[in-house]
Amino acid sequence: MAPKRLRLVTIVAETILEERITRELVELGATGFTVTESHGRGSRGMRTGDIPGDSVRIEVVVATSVADAIVERLRDAYFPHYAVIAWLTDVDVVRGEKYVR
């Protein structure tokens, strides 16, 4: 069972966006996601650090094509309007078939 190279997409967004973003991730092809509560400061200088859990950090492991579709959706529907950031990392997974529908 050789490891499979996939993409980890990490998205940090306001908590209020969690349900909408995770629903769209599944629509775009993700088979699962992991959410952790976070806080921090964004590049707009917005201070969100006073209340723990006021932002969410959403992770999905997906095929490259799905990662590209997620980035496109973020770019079109979120980046212009919300303090959302995202980054992509190469990851190796075991049981890679779990991440592809």
Place this chain on the structure above:
Amino acid sequence: MAPKRLRLVTIVAETILEERITRELVELGATGFTVTESHGRGSRGMRTGDIPGDSVRIEVVVATSVADAIVERLRDAYFPHYAVIAWLTDVDVVRGEKYVR
């Protein structure tokens, strides 16, 4: 002090497995671990998103050989029975000797 290339293993599992998995990580050679509470949805369609903290995200930075042993253990003892996922990432660390026993 040149950076050292190691492997970050990220494991997402039911909270009830935290103690057992972290004990095994140390037995297999990890010198430390980081746990964050999370929630999410897995590839089995299991919905765990209603209660924050109902899963854990465990991170360990280890040598490649230890990462391979961890993957083998997950594959043999966890993947067939539990909704556990894991991914591996290349990372650079300073003070690499802290991560090797």
Place this chain on the structure above:
Amino acid sequence: MAPKRLRLVTIVAETILEERITRELVELGATGFTVTESHGRGSRGMRTGDIPGDSVRIEVVVATSVADAIVERLRDAYFPHYAVIAWLTDVDVVRGEKYVR
């Protein structure tokens, strides 16, 4: 809008260091940061796992030169005195200009 290759720096430290470290990250060039509460066990055998939220996991996405400056600061001002660990990962971001001042 091509993705830009940057560095993700992940720092795990005692909660009491959060404010000082994040202030220094911004001074060194970070445009934002994400903090999640965590617990765990470090390489000094220190057990911190009994109280959730007793450590913090700080993430910043920055240019390589800023990542290098952060590592140097950690090495000089934190590693000798505190149970701080850090690792660096290559990441691709969209809207890379958000991460560079």
